[in-house]
Amino acid sequence: xxxxRVTGLRGLEVAVYDLNESAEYxxxxxxxxxxxxxxxxxxLRATGPEHHVLTLHERPKAGLVCVNFAADDKASVxxxxxxxxxxxxxxxxxxxxxxxxDGGGYGFEVNTPDGHMMRVSSNLDVHAVTSLDISRPWxxxxxxLNSEDTxxxxxFYLNTLGFKHxxxxxxxxxxxxxxxxxxxxxxxxGGPSLNHMAYEMHNYEGLMQGTGRVRLAGHEIGxxxxxxxxxxxxxxxxxxxxxxxxxxxxxxxxxxxxTYQEHFADFWSAKPLRPCAWAGNKTVPSxxxxxxxxxxxxxxxxxxxxxxxxxxxxxxxxx
Numbered sequence: 234x235x236x237x238r239v240t241g242l243r244g245l246e247v248a249v250y251d252l253n254e255s256a257e258y259x260x261x262x263x264x265x266x267x268x269x270x271x272x273x274x275x276x277l278r279a280t281g282p283e284h285h286v287l288t289l290h291e292r293p294k295a296g297l298v299c300v301n302f303a304a305d306d307k308a309s310v311x312x313x314x315x316x317x318x319x320x321x322x323x324x325x326x327x328x329x330x331x332x333x334x335d336g337g338g339y340g341f342e343v344n345t346p347d348g349h350m351m352r353v354s355s356n357l358d359v360h361a362v363t364s365l366d367i368s369r370p371w372x373x374x375x376x377x378l379n380s381e382d383t384x385x386x387x388x389f390y391l392n393t394l395g396f397k398h399x400x401x402x403x404x405x406x407x408x409x410x411x412x413x414x415x416x417x418x419x420x421x422x423g424g425p426s427l428n429h430m431a432y433e434m435h436n437y438e439g440l441m442q443g444t445g446r447v448r449l450a451g452h453e454i455g456x457x458x459x460x461x462x463x464x465x466x467x468x469x470x471x472x473x474x475x476x477x478x479x480x481x482x483x484x485x486x487x488x489x490x491x492t493y494q495e496h497f498a499d500f501w502s503a504k505p506l507r508p509c510a511w512a513g514n515k516t517v518p519s520x521x522x523x524x525x526x527x528x529x530x531x532x533x534x535x536x537x538x539x540x541x542x543x544x545x546x547x548x549x550x551x552x
Contacts, residue, residue, distance in 0.1 A: 237312035238395020239353055242416040243301035244286035244373045245430055247478060250534070252291035254475045259287060262450035263432070263480065264369040264443065269334055276335065279432065281372040282359040284336030286432070294535040295476045297427040299342070299350040300376055300417075302394065302410065306355050307339050313353050313394065317343045320393045325350060331357070345389045347380050347425035353394070367439030368446060370432035374483050375415050375465075377405070377431070379424030379528050386419045399493065400464035402501045407464045414465040414487040426528025429471065429479035433486070437468055440484045444470040447482075455479065455522030459509035463501050466510065473521050477530030 249255040256275055259265045265277035265287060273291035278284065290298055304310045310328050317324050325342035331354060340354030380386045387406050390396040396408040399415055404422075407415035420428050434440040444458060457470035467486040474480050509516035524530045 236395060237304075237309050237316055239302040239304055239313065239410045240309075241303040241411045242373055242375065242413075243283055243303050243354070243357070244288070245300045245376055246288035246290060246298035247427070247430075247476070248290045248292040248294060248296050248298050249476050250291070250293075250295055251475070252289055255289050255291075258450075258452070258474050259289070262447045262452055263474075264366075264446065271334065278360060279370040279372050280362065280364040280366065282362055283372055284358050284360065286370075286373040287430075288335075293538060295478070295531045296535070297349060297378070299352050301352045301354065302416075303357075304340075304353050304355045310339055310341065310353055310355050314341045314343075316395075317341075317393050320389075322389065322393050343393070346382070346385050347378070349378060349425060351394070367435040368442035369439075370443070370482070371435055372433050374413065374431045374433035374467075374486060375418060377418040377420055377428035377526075379420050379422035379426045379428045379526075381421075381424055383419045383421055390417060397491075398495050399489065400496045400501070401498060402463055403498045405464075409489065412488045412490060414467075414489050418464075420526075422527045424528060426532065427478060428526045428528065429481050431469075431481040431483045434482050434484045436484055440468060440470060440482050443482050447472055453519075455525065456518040457516065459516040460485075460511050462504045462507045462510040462513075464496070471518065471522050471526075473525045473530070477525050477534055479522060479525040 268276040268278050268285050275289045276285040277287045279286045314328050323344040328341045331338045336357040338354045338357035342352050383406050390408050396410050399407045399409050405418050405420045407418045410416045452472050455471040455473050460468045465486050467483045470482045472480050506513040
């Protein structure tokens with residue numbers, strides 16, 4: 234296979250502090266549907282056909298566990314695995330049958346230079362689309378990651394997984410593996426950490442209905458509702474989940490093809506209204522949203538957990 238590449242974003246897996254608390258947020262407020270639960274692991278789907286878009290793992294520390302991508306078939310998975318080996322990437326596993334409880338299929342895992350695990354798979358089970366509720370997410374749209382070396386991370390996706398570059402601003406690079414303007418963006422925010430995960434809504438009305446539901450559930454909006462003045466030009470509404478992860482509802486993301494002309498920082502900085510195309514700097518993230526997107530909310534809570542454990546051990550040793 235001449236140029237194997239991933240063909241779409243399936244979803245992601247995150248470690249959470251309290252599975253029940255997180256499930257409450259993602260099922261009732263965020264409106265995902267539980268697919269399965271096995272001990273400290275839960276899978277949730279959106280209304281689209283993808284088997285699951287989010288997996289929650291209860292662990293002592295929160296963080297990104299894995300990002301899942303689609304490949305066309307088993308031959309594509311094998312070719313991408315060979316490409317990852319040839320590129321010198323840290324390949325975690327050889328292609329293998331994936332657990333039936335996770336939707337089955339065939340895939341392998343590889344790490345980015347920052348240590349984020351990526352899973353590439355094909356032939357997963359799919360769901361019949363039965364819900365027409367536009368207030369619920371249809372699928373995962375994109376994932377944004379923080380990095381101290383955005384160029385090194387971007388080269389991994391371009392050279393190993395077959396992504397294409399869409400745009401770069403002063404702080405973020407946007408890359409795609411489908412007609413979606415970006416499936417992954419890499420931000421200069423320290424890191425490595427999860428900046429945010431974005432769920433696609435059917436349309437603007439659905440986004441507003443979903444945003445209202447999350448607010449009525451007691452979660453205040455962290456940024457929005459607005460339209461990004463930068464790459465993708467999508468409508469957005471951001472919240473912060475119980476762990477400190479930033480979650481986004483989005484719609485109307487630019488759809489592009491190989492004729493799309495990439496742009497760089499000078500182009501985007503010349504836009505008259507930023508960061509919101511509707512209200513400029515009158516629509517900006519809250520302090521809590523900024524902490525979440527920078528990864529600090531999770532990092533500080535994880536560090537506090539380390540201190541608590543050390544205190545407990547010291548107390549036991551002293552007693």
